[in-house]
Each structure stands twice: as C-alpha cells, then as structure tokens.
Amino acid sequence: MSRQGGQVLHFHLRLFQCLGFHGLPLPGDGDPSGWRRRMRAWGLFLLLALSGLVLVCLFSDEEFLYQEDMFGRVNDALKYVFAELAVLAIYLETVTSQRDLANFWYLHFRLSSRMMEAGSLRREFRQYRRFIITLYGLILCELIMFVVMWWIQPINKQFLLFWTTYEPLVVLTYLRNIQFILHMELLRQQLAQLEQELRLLAEYSRFACSGTGRSFPGFETFLQRRLLQKQRVYNGVWEMYRSFQGAFNYSILTVLLSINIRIAVDCYFMYYTIYNNVSNIDYFLIIPAVLEIPAFVYASQSCMVHVPRIAYQLHNIVPSSGSCSYPDLSLQIQNFSLQLLHQPISINCMGLTVLDCSFLTRIACSVGTYMIYTIQFMPKFSAPYV
Amino acid sequence: MSPNTWVIEMPTEKSRSRPYPQRISPYGVHHPSRDAFTRTRDPPTAATPTKIVDHPVFEDIRTIMSVLKASGLMPIYEQVSDYEVGPPTKTNEFYSFFVRGVVHALTLFNIYSLFTPISAQLFYSYRETDNVNQWIELLLCILTYTLTVFVCARNTKSMLRIMNEILQLDEEVRRQFGANLNENFGFSVKFLVGIAVSQTYIIILKIYAVKGEITPTSYVLLAFYAIQNGLTATYIVFASALLKIVYIRFHFINQLLNGYTYGQQQKPKQKRNHNGHFRAALMDNFPEDSLFIYRMHNKLLRIYKGINDCCNLILVSFLGYSFYTVTTNCYNLFVQITAKGMISPNILQWCFAWLCMHVSLLALLSRSCGLTTREANATAQILARVYAKAKEYQNIIDKFLTKSIKQEVQFTAYGFFAIDNSTLFKIFSAVTTYLVILIQFKQLEDSKVDDSIPAQT
Amino acid sequence: MFRPSGSGLRQKLVSLTLKAALLGSWILGIFPFTFDSWTRKLHRSKWLMIYGVLVNAGLVALILCNDTEAESQERMEVFRRNPLAEQINGVHDILSLMMVSFMLFRAYWKSGDIERILNEQMDLNHRHFRHYPLEEWCSFDKFVLYKGLSIVLELASMLLLELGMSPNYNRQLFLGVTSLCLVLLGVLLGVSHFHFAVVYVYRYVWTVNRELLRLVNELAAGRTVEASRVDYLLSLYNRLLDINGRLVKVYDYQMVWVMVNFLSANIMSIYFFIIFVISLKKEIDVKLLTIIPQTLIVNVFDFSLSIAVCDLAERTGKQTSTILKLFNDIENLDEKVARSISDFSLFCSHRRLRFSHCGLFFVNYEMGFRMTITSFMYLLFLIQFDFWNL
C-alpha cells in the first residue's frame, strides 16, 4: 500500500484540489503551509474569475440570456444568480472552514487504520464503488445529454453563449455535490464497520453464553474492554460527522437550492416553451440535475440508517448467561446506548431540514406546488408577452 | 383488544390491601373551601361506603353533566358511594334509550326534508357555490351529532369505568394526603351559556332572513339544527372538562414530586406553596412517595388514554365540521366584504356568530389538551431534577427515567393528528389555504361571466 | 402455521381464508415456494417461478389483445368533454400495467429473502409462540377476515364495473374481463402476502406484550420472577423487529406502487363521476349511480385496511413501552429483573415497530390522513382545470 487511504481516494482528492474544493495538502506532499496558502489563493482566484464571468453574463448587452421574451430572460437570470450564490458559498467555505475539513480527514485516517487495509486497486474500487459509480455515471449522463443536444438542436448564438457560460457553474455544483457524497460515503463505511464489529461481538457473546462452561473467567472484562473501544470509535465517528457538518453547511444548502431552483425553473420553462411552440429543447438538460438530488439524499440516508442498527446490535449482546449475569457488562451496554441516544447522526443542512428520503418527497412537492400555481395563470399571463 | 385493558386491576388491589400512612400534601393542609366531592364533611370519615345522596360525585361539573344526562349522551348513573358510581337503573336507562330514539327519528326526518322541497325556504342561496356549501355544512352537522350519540351510547360502560377510576384515584390521594383536588369549572357553565346564546341568536337571524311565511316544519328543523349544534358543542366542552380534571391530578403529583427537587432542597426561602415542615422530613420518605407517584402516573395515563379512546371519533368529526364551518364562514365574510354594493348585515352577523362559537370551542379544546399533555410529560422532567446521594434513590429515579425516554404521550384524534396548542395554528393555516382555493373558484366564475358577456355581444 | 387456532367458527373462517389465499397465489404462480411438511420449511422452486411468469405474461397478453373498454360511450363523452381526463386515464393504465409487471419481477427477485423470512416466522411460531394460548386474537382474526373480504369485494366490483359499463357483450369482452380480473387477483394476493405477514408480526408482538403483563401481575401479586424470562422476551422482541425490518425492505417498492395506484384510482373515479354528473349535466341513471360509488367504496375500504393493519402493529409496538412503565410501581424489585427491564426499555427507546416504505413515509393513520387531504386537494385542482376548460 503506497499511500495512506489508497490511490483511488488520493486521485479524487487531487481532482477536488484542482477544482479548489479541497483546501488541504494531501498525504505525501511536503510543505503543508505552502500548500494551504496556494490552495487558498487558487480558490479565491477561481471565485473571482467565476463571479466576474457571471456578472458579465448578467449585465452585458451580448445575448447571454434568452432573448425572445421576458420569461426566458428572467429564468436564465435566476439560474445565473443562484449558480453564482452556490459558487460563492462553495469557495468561501473551502477557504474558511479548513480546520473542520482537516479534523474530518485526520479522524478518518485515524479510524480507518482499524479497517481492512485496502491493498490492491480492485479492492479499493470495491470499497469506493458507490462513490465512483455516482461520480462517473453522472458525468457520463451530462456528457451524453450535451452530445444529444448539439446533435438535435439548431445552434444559435444565444444558445452557444448561454451554455458555454452556464455549464461550468453547473459542473462545479455537481462536483461539489459529489464531494459531499464522497464524505458521506466515508462516514457510512465507518458506521458499517462499527456495526459489523458489534454484530461479531454479539454473536460471540451469544455463543459464549449459550454453552455452559464456555465463558472463561475474564470474559466479562474482555467484553467490556471491547465495548469501551467501540464507544471510543463511535465517539470518533460522531466527531467526524460533526466536522463534516461544520465543513459543509452553507454549501450544502446553496448547492441543493441552486439545483432545485434550476429544476423548478426549467420545468416551468419547458411547459412554457411547449405551450408557445418555441423551438428549443434544452430543457432535456435538467435530467442530470434531477439525478443529482436523489444521489445526495440516498447517500445521506444510507449513512443515517446505521445508528439504529448499531443500537440493535448492541442490545443483541446478552449480558447474562443462564446462571451467572454480568452487571458491569450491562452497565457498559446501558452507557453505550445512552451515548447513542445522546449522539444521533442526522445529516441536515444547518438544521433547516433533515436530508433523508422524505426530503425528496418534500422537494418534489414544492416544485409541484409552484408549478401548479404558475401554470394556473399561465394562459392569461403569457398573452401580453408573446 | 389491546392487552393493557385488562392489566391495571393489579395496582388498585394492592393499594387497597396496604394503605399508606397519612402525609401532608404539597398543596398544604386542605382547607374545606376547596373540597372535592363532599362539601361539608372532613376527609377521614369521607371514605364511608354508605350512600349519601346529597353529596353528588363530580358536582363541580354538575351543570354540564346534567345537560348531557338529559340529552341522553351521558348515562344517568347511580352513586354507590362517595368514591364509586354504579350503572344506571332500568328506568333511567330506558329514558336514555328513548331520548336517543327520538333524536334518531328527528335526524331521519331532517335528512328527508333536506332532500325534499319542504325545507326549500330555509336554505335559499346567494350563488350556487354557497348553496352547496350550506348543504354540506348541514349534512356534516347532522353526521357529527349522530356520530356523537352513537359513540356515547356505545361507550357508556367505559365512561363509567373512567369515572370510577378517577374516583378511586381521588380516594387514594385523600387517604394519603388528605388533599381534595378540585378547581372551579366555571368555564364550563360560561361556555354552556355562550353556546345557548349564540345558537338562539343564529336561529333568530335565520328567521329574519327567511322571506315569507315560515311553515312549522321549518321551525322544527331550525330548532333541531340548533339543538344538534348545541349538544355537540356541549359534548366538546365536557371532554375538555374531563381533561381538565385529569390535568389537575397530574399537576398534583408533579407538585408532590417537585417537593423533592434540588431547588427545594437548596432554597431556604419559600417557593410555591410548600409549608415548612414538609421539607424538614425530606428525602427519607422519598421511596414510598415515588412508588405512589409512579402508580398514580400510570393510572392517570390509563385514564387519559381512556378518555382519548372514548371521544376519538367525536373529536375527529367535530374538528372536521368546525373546520368546514370556519372556512365557509370566512369565505362568506370575504365575499361580503369585497362585494361591490350588496353587503347584508344579516349574513355578516350570522358568519360572526358561527366564527365566534367555533373558534372559541377549538381554542378551548386545543388548550385543555395541550395543558394536560404537557403536564403528563412534565413528570419525567421534574423527576430529572431530583438529586439524591444514596444509590437506591438514584435507582428509583433511573427506573422511571429510563422508561420515559422518547415516550411522550399524545392526545390524538384517532391517530390522525395530535391535538395540542399547535393544532389551532395548523387548522387556521389550513383554513387560509382552502379559503384561497375557494376564492379562486369564485374568481373563475366571475371571469367566466366576464368572458361570456363579450362573447354574446 | 395456517392451522385453525381454535375451534370456533371464526377461527375456521380465518384458516379457510389463509388457505384460500395460499392456494390462489399458488395457482396464479406468485408464491413460488413448496412446503416441506417434514422439516416444516419452505423451499423455492424454479418450476413454479417459470410457471408463474408464463401465466402472468399470458394474462397480460390476453388483456392487451382484447381490450374492449375503449368503446363505452360514457367514457367517450367524458373524454370528449375534457382531454385531460383521457390523458390521466391513459397514464393510469400504463402505470397499473407497469405495476403488475414490477410486482411480479420484485416477487421473484426477492423470493430468496421472502423464503428466509417466512421460514423464520414459522420457526418462531413453532418454537416459541406455539405454547401460548391461542384464543383471544380477535383483532388478528378480524383483520385476516377483512383482508379476504376486501379481495373478494375488489374482484366483484371490478366485474361489475367492466360488465356494467360496457355496451355490448361478446366473447372478446369476457376474455378480457376474466384475464383482467385474474391479474387483479394476482396483484391483490401479492399485496395481501405482505399484510398477512404484518398481521402475524402483530400477533407475536401482542403475545410478547401479554407475557410482559403477566410478569407485571405476578410481581404485583408478590410472586418473584426470574430475569431470564424478561431477557427471553427481549430476544423475541429483537427478532420480531428484525423480521419486520427485512419484510418492509423486501416489500416497500411494491407497496408504494400499489398505494399510489389505488389512490389515483380513487381520485380518478370521483373525478369522472363529477365531470359526468355535474359539469356534463347528464341525467343520473341507476346503473351509473350504483357502479361508480361502489367501486369507490370498495377501493377506499381496501386502502384504509392496508393502512389500518400497519397502524395496528405500530400501536401494539408502542404499547410495549407503556407496559414496561408498569414495572415502575413495584417495590423491592430484584436487581437482575430491574436491569433487564431497563435494557428492554432502552431497546424500545432506540427501535420501535414502524413501517416506513423506502424512507419516504411512515404508514400509519397520520399518513393516511395526509393522503386523504392530499387527494382531496388533488380533486379540487382537477375540477379547477375542468372549469378552465369550460
């Protein structure tokens, strides 16, 4: 094993570094302070460049925005503004919240030393498969959409300008989203590992207590030690979760918001274009955006469902074997489960809403409501503008 | 049937088997003014099983009880002793049956006349939407009242059981602390008067609104309509009065527990009405007190659930009915206000009367439910404030706390939604939404009218 | 586990219903297991699966090839009046077809898990719950009976609808209707498997509750109880929750599909009715007045039943912790017993018996209430669009 954390992880972290999302030096490159300074400068530079781009697009008399009528223009402006918001939040957060990120990675490497050492590349691929599938699948989807677009759509100047300027922002938000997914995936691995170990403990205790003589004298203290270690590990994982929240709170909000806004606006615009027989079909491009949010939510959900399972495995440990019972062990178990009660893992963007699957329904709902409201006065409303 | 209907026989027997030593209540020694169920006699002799006629049980909600009894919603129970009520006698039972039968017959007649032009003159319309609204409102009212009667007829026994449990609990409290739990339930009487007034007012408005000669059938219909509304409302008031009773009990044990909290231990100065020698003997009689409190808490929870089960369906239908009424009346108000020209004061008064009655009822219901629920859940929080050096005390405390993690009770309307203070808020925000949709309908009609005019010309 | 749990008529009916459901699903090939009575285990059989695939494919093909509901003139008028209705109808048809295929696919794909779950349930039943007296499961019996009744009613209402609405009777129609009904029966049975399993879980949890109550009563009567009984109950509860979780995970997609489908069916029927009666100013004849409402009522009944089952189980799970509270007021409780009780209650505070379909929503009365309001407003908006089209 060449580097800590494996090559796949290293590669992708490097990728995020190049995008200016990951403001930390990687293992193996020296002069951390210099790295950090360079990272900061790079992030700020990107931020300024993109903001300048957006400002130009918004206020120049070139036809970046949709020209034919009012609605198209307003929609495109909305998209730009929210993408700009997202980019702003992303880079500012990268620059400011480096300490939480460092904390996260530190804890990750500290804890993952107990997980299986990923030796070969294939195993690493298997380890990070969810993340890799999401990343490359989404990128591929985006590319295919674009190719199809260029194919079908008769290209005019506005179209070209708009997409060449807007697409980078979109891609940035997507990649940031995928970075969240990577971090949550790491969290999930830790939790799954912990659950696995607890299950082993439970089975072992059951096995030892089922038979009469198998529980050797030091059995109770042994189990207690193990449980204690698990408690420490869970505490570490919880700290990881906290620093994840600290590292990514604003940008989660803004990225999800911008994607959401884009979906809503484009659905509406799709209806509008169909209804006015405007001949462009670039609303097909929202399909990857529609895929983004479920990917995020699925990752967070799969990471959140582990805590009750851990509690379940914990309570599977039998603190008493038929005749003799272990008060201290059950004490430890109670302590652990109280700790679990105190430290729930619920991924939420700044406490606004918990990002589990019910969030999906809520998003669909909100988009739907606003669609209905807007559509209901569409036929009257569009009359003056068309 | 859920298992925990046949469990709770156990603790009562135990408590009968082993009475506790007399102790001082957190409310202080009882002064005869706030005496629960017997007006003149003092507690020690109160537990005599002889039947006393002139000290009726539940006399603090006597008026509303009598109304409900007269209308056959409550059984006319016999009072066995001061702490027990028996099933009604044959004649009273027959009377209740008779009343219910009359009510159902009237309901049938009412529905029949709704679908026939007999009642045409009562329910005239301003525009067709309002007409539909009014019909639906009437049907809802009939449905609610019929449901109330049915449910009450079915729940007679459980109602008696709940009352008996409350009485037993009071007996225990009395035996332990000589405390008499009651407050004045003046609000029930006030609400009764208010309901009656608003109903009569509405009838009068209706009669004035009707053009032409009024047939006797429509008089009957109006009267019955008013009676239905009034009795449903009365039942709601009764339910909230019951909840208030439970709330007082919960509050009692919380106060009792509050005497042990560290705040009381530390503060030398008086806080909340505890008298001095109560804190002197602190903590050493904590164990049996805690046992008593836990048992009381379990029983109270059971009573709470029992009340909830009894008036589940009624609450649901009533909430739906009043929600609908509030919405339609707000809509009518809006129409009246924004209409150019024709603003009839009659309709305005009518809407206001309805709104006042229903909003006040909703507020009362949600408030009493919220209070009781909060008090029931507060026990664990107060217990968490009891700090004890000794290990066994800590175990006693842990025992309760462990079982009350994430186990908040709720007063639900048939599991559909929880009823507490926030319910009022939700209902009103829902009213706004539906109002918006209704107004949209109205505007659609108007715009259609506008379109049709140029189309014809 | 299907044997009659008692001697009374109701128990006989229950066992009859269960057997009928089992038999029907065997015949329709959606229950691809064979029961080995010696080892008391289910085994998955390839042949049954293939048979089921063939049967259902044939049925679907039959439906598609002679679908005659197009030329019923009421529908035509409705569609002529507003095209939205036609689109909704088309979407709904496609949706339901996809639902059928998806359900079968899921049932075969997950059959391994289903087999394991059922085996474990039978094992639990045989090893632990057999010894408990089996009299007063009134709500268990009630729900099983209701479920069977609802299936029968669904079929009847489907027949009534198809035969009543169609103008001309011919062979093709009968073929289509019968195949349609068979497919519907398959879907209903597939759903009912889940509900039966849930009802069984409910019954076991109920038994655990009752055992806990018995312990409380013994303690209250002054007798002593050894802690191992509590631990035993805890382990049973554990396993039940585990089974429940796996069960929900296997069935959640189907259940979501079916719920959405039935809900939309309800709304659609109301919608058509309203268009037809009110805004089309048709005179209401008896046929119409009987057919559409009865389908509606039956649908609502089935839907509410499917919610009520889950809610019942959930409430029973809640009762466990309330029963645990009863251990509070027992003085001089044994150390071990107290410890195991507190373990139990901690476990209850962590996990409880809930049915959440792919994390989207929990199935209980609250959700049902929300869905009702939702569908009502949906109806409102549809009618609003109908107004637009005037």
Place this chain on the structure above:
Amino acid sequence: MPSSEPEVQPLLQQFQQLFFISKIAGILPQDLEKFRSRNVLEKSRSGMVYMMVTLVVYVMFYNLLIYSFGEEDRSLKATQSTLTFVIGLFLTYIGLIMMGTDQLTALRNQGKLGELYERIRLADERLFKEKCVLDNSCIGRRIRIMLIMTVLFELSILVATYIKLVDYTQWMSVLWVMSAVPTFINTLDKIWFAVSLYALKERFEAINATLEELVMTHEKFKIWLRGESDNTTSLDSSQPPQYDSNLEYLYKELGGLDLGSMGKGSVAGSGKNKVAPVAHSMNSFGESIETASDKFPRNQMSSNLVYESELANVSKVEEKLNNLCQVHDEICEIGKAMNELWSYPILSLMAYGFLIFTAQLYFLYCATQTQPIPSLFRSAKNPLITVIVLSYTSGKCVYLIYLSWKTSLASKRTGITLHKCGVVADDNLLYEIVNHLSLKLLNHSVDFSACGFFTLDMETLYGVSGGITSYLIILIQFNLAAQQAKEAIQTFSSLNDTAGLVGSVTEMDNGSSTLHDLVSTTMLTPTTG
C-alpha cells in the same frame, strides 16, 4: 453565598447603555437609579407612568401619521383591486400591534425580569464555585454592535424613504419619522431577549468546556502514566508518519488542538467557546485573577497528580458532575422562564415578520407593475430600500430563531461531553454516575416556542419560507386575475383548451405530490418521521 458575592460580576453590568436607551424609549419601566447603583432591575411606579405616557403618545402619533398619509388610500380603494386594499389596511396596524404587545408585556413582567437576572447571577456563582469561569465582556460588545446596527438600519430606511419617496415640502411629512418608531422599539426589546439568550448559550458552553477540560487533562494524565512522551496513541500508530505530520502541523497552525482532545478542538473550532484565560478573567472580575492564574499554569504542564485527583477519584468527580448537571438544569429552567416572559412578543414578531416580508415583496411587484400601493408601504417603490427593509426584518426573526436553535444544541452537547468523561476514565462507579446523570440530561429540555404554537428552530424557518413563497405566488396570481378581469380577453376562449391540454400534462407529473405539499406547507409541519 455572600463569600462569592464580589467575585462574580452580574450579567446586567454589561447592559448599562442598553438599559439607558430602552429606559428613554420607554420599553422598560424599571428603576434607573437602582440599576445604576446596584445593577438590579426593580419595579418603579414612575417608570410605569412614563411608559404608559410614551405608549399613548406613540399610538396617537402613529394614528395621526396614518391619517395624514392616508387620504390617497381612500382615493385608492375605487381604482385598485379590493384584495390589495384589504391587505394594506390590515398590514398598516400590525406594527402598532407589535409595539403595543412589547410594551404591555414589559409592563406585565417588570418584576419577573429582575428575578430572572438574579437567577442567572446565582447560576454564575455556582459555576464559579465549580472553577468554570466565563466572561461577560463579549456580551457588552455584542450589545453595542447590535445597537449600532439597529440605528444604522433604521436611519438608512427612514432617511432614504424620506428623501426619495416623501415630499418634504409640507410640514406634515415630518410625521413620517413616527413610522420608524414601532420597529425600533421592537428591536430594542428583542435585543434584550437575544443577548440574554446568548448569555445562556455561553453558560452552557462553559459547562461543556469544563467537562472537556476534565477529559483532556485525564487523557494527558493517562499518557503521562504510560510514559509516552509523544502524543501518538495506540490507535493511529499504524499510519505512515508524513500524513500525521501534515495534520499535526495543521492542528498546530489551525488553532492548537492535540490528539487528546478531539472534541475540544472541534468545539474551539466553532469559535464560540470561552473558558476564561487570564486576560478575560482580569477584565471580568477583580479578585479572581489569582484563582484563575493559579488554575491556569496547571493546564500547561501536561501531567501531574492534580489531574489524577480530578477524574481518578470518583467521589470528587461525582460531586462536581452533580453540581454541573444541577447548574445545567437551572439554566434550562431560566431559559424556559425567559421564553415565558417573551412568548407573546416573539409570537407577534414572527407574525409581523411573515406578513411584512410577504407584503413588501407583493407591493414591490405591484410597484413594478405601476399599480398604486398603500402609502405606508411606499418604501416598496424603491428596490434598494426594499432590500434593506427585508434584510432588517428577516434579520431580526432569523437571528432569534438561529440563536435559540444554537442554544438548544449547546445544551444537548453537555450529555455528549459527560459521556466522554465516562469513557475516558472507565470505571464502573463512574459509569453508574454517568448513566444516572445522562438520563437526567436527556430529560432536560430547552425548546423555545412561541406560545406553544410552533417551536423556534430552523425547521420552522424552512416551513415559513415555503409558506411565504406559496402565499406570494398566490397573491401575485390574484393580482394578475384582477388585472385580467379589468381588460376584456377575447383570445381566452381560443387559448384555453390547449392550455388545459398541456397544463394537464405537466400537472399530471407532479399533481399528487403538489397537494401533499400544500398541506405540509400550510400546516407548518416538516414531516416528522
């Protein structure tokens, strides 16, 4: 406890200028002299009289303002759609209602306010006895910042509106100044609430910090016992050094936390946690310097037997933990009491925020469509002023919500740190204590709610924002419908069937979810699992 009387300095000392200003503005009836002399809030009759007078004066002038600016409104009613008029009429008085609520509530609980701060002081003394020292200096800074921001906002809105939108030729226009009074008074009142809330949050965090310190010192003690000089524990010994060195470096640079105390690092990372170092304790209270300063070098030397006696012997720790939990509970109670005191003002503030936010945006829309709007909302005619007003109004509400959310988070964190203590020094007796206390802590609840109608946390914010958006859209839709109803539409009948067609398609996609959301937005319940 008179001994510790001089050491702990009451919180109210920081409130000097705030109290002075609000006394002048007539928000608090309490006695000025007593406050200045002994930092206590006591009820005074003259203050009450003064307040009543101010209240009456405000109401009178405000009505005068409405009247004098209202004549174009009366002419408005004919032209404009009735809905806008009704909304405007209703919105005109909500500010006044809010101000009245604030002042009357302040009158009602003038006695209780003093008790509240007295309780806070007692809690501080107990905290100080537990050697967890916290400084109130930053609270004073906060108050000043808030005051300055309030004045800035108010002045900018007022002046900008006055100059741009009010014709200041006629002398009546001077009355426009009155339009700023209700919001100003309300903001001052809310500053009291916010700062006290912040103080509570600091108390919680001080408790957490002391627990964390226990943990850290014990870790150091154990490391020292193990005789390891470097800080690498057994868990991360297997890593290649260079990564560790990187991150070690990062930690040194990013604010000096080391392996023992991950939690402390992350807490300090959130940057709000102040266990008083010497400097603070110096400006905070006088004699406590030597206690602090003889307490402080202990932290420096990584190991000695003092720490052994901290977490190693159970009895002392039990005493300390017990006291900390009691203080925690006491602070929770104070929070509840505070919520009680301010419940109606907060409710009115939230209603005001919701309505004004929606109305301002709606009138902005109306102004862009060049429709007449009520004259009190003339600030909506200028987008820039609108932005300022919106940020001011929403800033108030959101900051309160955010602060209460943070406070409840801090209070929940105590249990976690408590468990850390238990885990670090694993000892069965300590485990029993920790279980007992954490059970207690699970039952301590600080949730701030507005009269029990809704709790003040971020989820409410989510629901409220959804509500604002939907109602805004509905209003605009009404407005459009009204506009359309004015002008005759011929194309309507030809358009609508296609509209129905395509509309139906799109509506089919998200229909069923839509209405669910309608319900869930109107019932402000984020669907709780």
